[in-house]
Amino acid sequence: MxxxxxxxxxxxxxxxxxxxxxxxxxxxxxxxxxxxxxxxxxxxxxxxxxxxxxxxxxxxxxxxxxxxxxxxxxxxxxxxxxxxxxxxxxxxxxxxxxxxxxxxxxxxxxxxxxxxxxxxxxxxxxxxxxxxxxxxxxxxxxxxxxxxxxxxxxxxxxxxxxxxxxVSGPGDAGLSSFVGAEIAHSERPELTSAKIIVSGGRALGSSDEFHRVIDPLADKLGAAVGASRAAVDAGYAPNDYQVGQTGKIVAPEVYMAIGISGAIQHLAGMKDSKTIVAINKDEDAPIFQVADIGLVGDLFKLVPELTEKL
Structure with a gap:
């Protein structure tokens, strides 16, 4: 075969x-x-x-x-x-x-x-x-x-x-043509191949807060940045950050879910990660059911504190 x-x-x-x-x-x-x-x-x-x-x-x-x-x-x-x-x-x-x-x-x-x-x-x-x-x-x-x-x-x-x-093939079928590509370039690792991913959710509240909280932690860890669909739909992060059933499927060594409740569609994209760390103020959030390490509290205090101590 x-x-x-x-x-x-x-x-x-x-x-x-x-x-x-x-x-x-x-x-x-x-x-x-x-x-x-x-x-x-x-x-x-x-x-x-x-x-x-x-x-x-x-x-x-x-x-x-x-x-x-x-x-x-x-x-x-x-x-x-x-x-x-x-x-x-x-x-x-x-x-x-x-x-x-x-x-x-x-x-x-x-x-x-x-x-x-x-x-x-x-x-x-x-x-x-x-x-x-x-x-x-x-x-x-x-x-x-x-x-x-x-x-x-x-x-x-x-x-x-x-x-x-x-090998040769039929060549151009004449059905489509390449017009151009707008590619977001980043010094961070590619999302699907990164060993560490820091993802943010809707709880971050705005694009400014998303980048203020998530980016410094990702930079300290040498991590890729991801986002839930809710965060992407709200305009906090670009589409190519989206992790989940309708985004990218990832399985890094460490996945940090910050302000992500853990909807089933998001879990489908990251639950094969080796170690899952969740930070959320809602202790009943579904994300804690799959998390290896869970921290309940205000992400706006906890994440900057974590970043500072790294």
């Missing part, structure tokens, strides 16, 4: 989500990788070194820049149809954009957000915001999967010497 992994990359570097996806794919059989874009030779060479990867397909074409799903999906479908048994993508924004189109082109059901591989046909995935785990078995000849990357360890970035093979 051969599993084709979609390699996410940016500015010539492979994203961590790809490494966890390779680990999941290795449980299915031989791992091939697909690198698409223009001038991606360096990315392909790096992908060939990922432990477990035996072959890298390289589609070097400007049509695949920016991973436009309308262009990438036919390329993936053609490779899977002729050479592979599985298509495996990380359950990131890009992966979740490409995979459903591939499944439609192959006329199979997609299995989303898998947590484990039981065997070649059987997988587990969360349902009801992670409150139940479903075991799903597929009889499709070709299988399309997205992987919850926090559920799998990252494959070693080096340790293999896979072959690199050029």
């Amino acid at each position: 051969i599993a084709l992994v979609w390699v996410e990359h940016e500015d010539g570097a492979i994203k961590d989500a790809t490494l966890a996806t390779v680990t999941a794919a290795a449980k299915l059989g031989e791992v091939h990788a697909l690198v698409a874009g223009s001038g991606v030779g360096g990315v392909a060479e790096a992908a060939a070194k990922i432990a477990g990867v035996t072959k890298v397909h390289v589609a070097d074409d400007a049509a695949y820049d920016h991973a436009l799903a309308e262009n990438v999906a036919p390329l993936v479908a053609a490779i899977v149809r002729d050479h592979c048994d599985y298509f495996v993508a990380p359950a990131t924004t890009t992966g979740k954009n490409i995979a459903p189109r591939v499944a439609a082109l192959l006329d199979v059901m997609q299995i989303s957000d898998i947590l484990s591989v039981e065997d070649g046909d059987t997988f587990t995935r969360p349902i009801y915001a992670g409150n139940a785990i479903a075991t799903v078995k597929s009889s499709d000849a070709k299988k399309v999967l997205t992987v919850r990357t926090t559920a799998f360890p990252k494959a070693a970035a080096e340790g293999s010497s896979g072959s690199v093979e050029p």
Whole structure:
């Protein structure tokens, strides 16, 4: 059995989500990788070194820049149809954009957000915001999967010497075009790969207070900054800070939830964290049910005091 992994990359570097996806794919059989874009030779060479990867397909074409799903999906479908048994993508924004189109082109059901591989046909995935785990078995000849990357360890970035093979595809489908990107740059770690995350909730009251309380603590800890959906919807923090079922799924070493009540949708995005620290004035807040360390009190006093003592 051969599993084709979609390699996410940016500015010539492979994203961590790809490494966890390779680990999941290795449980299915031989791992091939697909690198698409223009001038991606360096990315392909790096992908060939990922432990477990035996072959890298390289589609070097400007049509695949920016991973436009309308262009990438036919390329993936053609490779899977002729050479592979599985298509495996990380359950990131890009992966979740490409995979459903591939499944439609192959006329199979997609299995989303898998947590484990039981065997070649059987997988587990969360349902009801992670409150139940479903075991799903597929009889499709070709299988399309997205992987919850926090559920799998990252494959070693080096340790293999896979072959690199050029591949061509249909090119530009003419259905979409890249107009531009407004990317928020930060010196802090990326949210999905950070070892420590400090998240703020609606209780912070305003954007000014959010940044006054949360940012100094995050800077002291070398942490990424996250936010609940309520805080993002209220305009306290930008969308790319959002953690939860409709935001980013994270599993850092330490997750600090400050002024976050712990709605089920938020817990779905962070409850796999190794250590959860909660600070909230409501001792009955649901967040304390999953917290390893809980502190009941006024966050506007406790957090600056904690920051000062670090």
